[in-house]
Amino acid sequence: MRTFAARHPIWSAIIVLAAAVLIWAIFAPWPEGLEDAIGRKKIFLNALFNGITLGALYFLVASGFTLIFGLMKNVNLAHGSLYMLGGYIGYETANATGWWLLSFVAAFVVVAAVGVALQVFVFRRMEGDDLKQTLVTIGISIVIADLMMWIWGGDFYQILAPAWLSGPIDLPLITGVSRRTGEYIYLTYPVVRLVILLAAIAIGIGMWLALTRTRIGMLVRAGVDDRDMLSATGVRIQRVFVLVFAFGAGLAGIAGVIGGTFQSVAPGEDIRFLLASLVVVIVGGMGSIPGAALGALLIGLAEQFGSVYAPTYAVVLTFLIMVLVLAFRPQGLVAVRR
DSSP states (O other): OHHHHHHOHHHHHHHHHHHHHHHHHHHHHHHHHHHHHHHHHHHHHHHHHHHHHHHHHHHHHHHIIIIIIIIIIOOTTTTTHHHHHHHHHHHHHHHHHOOOOHHHHHHHHHHHHHHHHHHHHGGGGGTTTTHHHHHHHHHHHHHHHEEEEEEHHOOOOOOOGGGGOOOOOEEEEEEEOTHHHHTTEEEEEEEEHHHHHHHHHHHHHHHHHHHHHHHHHHHHHHHHHHHHHHHTOOOHHHHHHHHHHHHHHHHHHHHHHHHHHEEEEEOTTTHHHHHHHHHHHHOTTTHHHHHHHHHHHHHHHHHHHHHHOOOOOGHHHHHHHHHHHHOOTTSSSSSSOO
């Protein structure tokens, strides 16, 4: 932080000023003139929290994608189909057993097994050939999407959260002042979204620690840089890559359950989340877990604030962010150093 501030004093001042304005906008009561100009504070706070929780969902999908694509150099364009498959598996498990938490386990195991099959039978046979991987995984995603359409049809499926996660909770954030009593009105927000946000933060921290502070993370990074040299030391690098690929695919399955809980699972979601993962990885930086978190947060906030304040241009905002990053920092906001 000190190095960045010393090198970029103007940008540091802008960031500090923007952070101060954002903190004031979140915690302080808004004057009537401001609400007349940009709308009620409740709408702003809901858009902010919806953007953060949507970013958490994007992060869970994109973190698995950045492990597979950014670190292992496997171009898996069937990643969105793995997300949707996890949502369907989670729906069937929760519907059959009534256990919401069990649906996460089932989705992770099933989708991770599909990921192992992809790594062993597809990517291992075309290592280093990005074009073949791209074309083959596009075909696989189409086949998987058609199979899911055949099994589950074109309906929307909603995974029901347990009773202890249903309903809203009051947050210590002021949305306005009552005209009758003069008391502050506080924001209410769904509990399930907050729990999912906390889970995404915990998973992100765990992944970052595993990649940077453990032996398995060291082996993965070393295998990407020089696979032959690592194999010569006796490490079974193919087994390590299979486990990493399975974990990345399993994360997509977990994200499918989460997406089916506070949104829905339906045909077309695979393309949407594949594009979101690509944008997040490009914005954040290839192979970077903190970069995936930052990119997911930016894209989630851009989508939600765009849909509230500029619905016509909501989709354009996300791609505008990607274009700006590619133009001024093509390696991503948080580049991986090796």
